[in-house]
Amino acid sequence: MPFTADAAAAQIQERLRNVYQLVHDIEAQRSRSEHNLNNIVKTHEKVTPEDKVSSYYQQKLKNLYSAAVTDAQQEEEILRKALGKINEIRGIRNERRIQARNAGNKETIRRGALMKMLLSTAQTLPLYVGKAPGAKAPPLCGAVPAEPTYIAKMGDMVAALVKGSEEEENWILAEVVQFNQATNKYEVDDIDEEQKDRHTLSRRRVVPLPLMRANPETDPHALFAKGSVVMALYPQTTCFYKAVVNHLPTTATEEYEVLFEDATYCDGFSPPLNVAQRYVISIKESKKNKSQC
Numbered sequence: 001m002p003f004t005a006d007a008a009a010a011q012i013q014e015r016l017r018n019v020y021q022l023v024h025d026i027e028a029q030r031s032r033s034e035h036n037l038n039n040i041v042k043t044h045e046k047v048t049p050e051d052k053v054s055s056y057y058q059q060k061l062k063n064l065y066s067a068a069v070t071d072a073q074q075e076e077e078i079l080r081k082a083l084g085k086i087n088e089i090r091g092i093r094n095e096r097r098i099q100a101r102n103a104g105n106k107e108t109i110r111r112g113a114l115m116k117m118l119l120s121t122a123q124t125l126p127l128y129v130g131k132a133p134g135a136k137a138p139p140l141c142g143a144v145p146a147e148p149t150y151i152a153k154m155g156d157m158v159a160a161l162v163k164g165s166e167e168e169e170n171w172i173l174a175e176v177v178q179f180n181q182a183t184n185k186y187e188v189d190d191i192d193e194e195q196k197d198r199h200t201l202s203r204r205r206v207v208p209l210p211l212m213r214a215n216p217e218t219d220p221h222a223l224f225a226k227g228s229v230v231m232a233l234y235p236q237t238t239c240f241y242k243a244v245v246n247h248l249p250t251t252a253t254e255e256y257e258v259l260f261e262d263a264t265y266c267d268g269f270s271p272p273l274n275v276a277q278r279y280v281i282s283i284k285e286s287k288k289n290k291s292q293c
Helices: 005-045 055-102 111-123
Strands: 157-163 169-180 185-190 198-202 206-208 229-233 239-247 256-260 273-275
Touching: 005 055, 157 185, 157 198, 229 256
Parallel strands: none
Antiparallel strands: 157 169, 157 206, 169 185, 169 239, 185 198, 229 239, 239 256, 256 273
């Protein structure tokens, strides 16, 4: 249900207060954890490698380690609550922005500001952290595709295959306006406001972008392998082009290094360029897609 700017601001302030309290709770829990960890270290120092650990120290260490595990689980729970509140704030702001756009109050964003915004949204995309060791990353995390029946929500970012003025086809970065269940088609807006174009497209011409980043250190299976052929957003543009993964990110904050197909170079590929996880996807490029954005 639509809400006013004042209502949105009130909801955001409420969640900010929640986050503020949760940050304090995290610090308090972390202090308790450090106390237990220090006790573990001190207890180990009392037992030299040559000594046989007595039943007393065995039980004491067991209790301390059990308490440390509980502390870590409680800290994780509070962290997840805080991240959930931050995600709610993002959702409220996004919904309010979409309402303003639909009401005709769309704010024009300059090209440079748009590029900064796209980079920022990629860098702050939520990082997937599994709740159990060995848990598989879910759909739309890193390179894991969406389920076949998945429908992107209003305001979601997608790659969309659209026809240009000369009937050439391009994969562009777009935002979902709505999905029509009756026609099984999306309405999407070109993210590049200089174009001011809205497109009605079938589902096969719309590919949802990742909703979470994959952590290479814990979920390497959720990344594209080196040498994979992908579609990636060319830096400083809003178009996707065919590329080959040259280097994978090694940390949660790093980007892919890709080589874009480019006939102007003797080997057929551009020099290495960095592209954020959010803008590297697995889709087929149309043969007609030869134009620049």
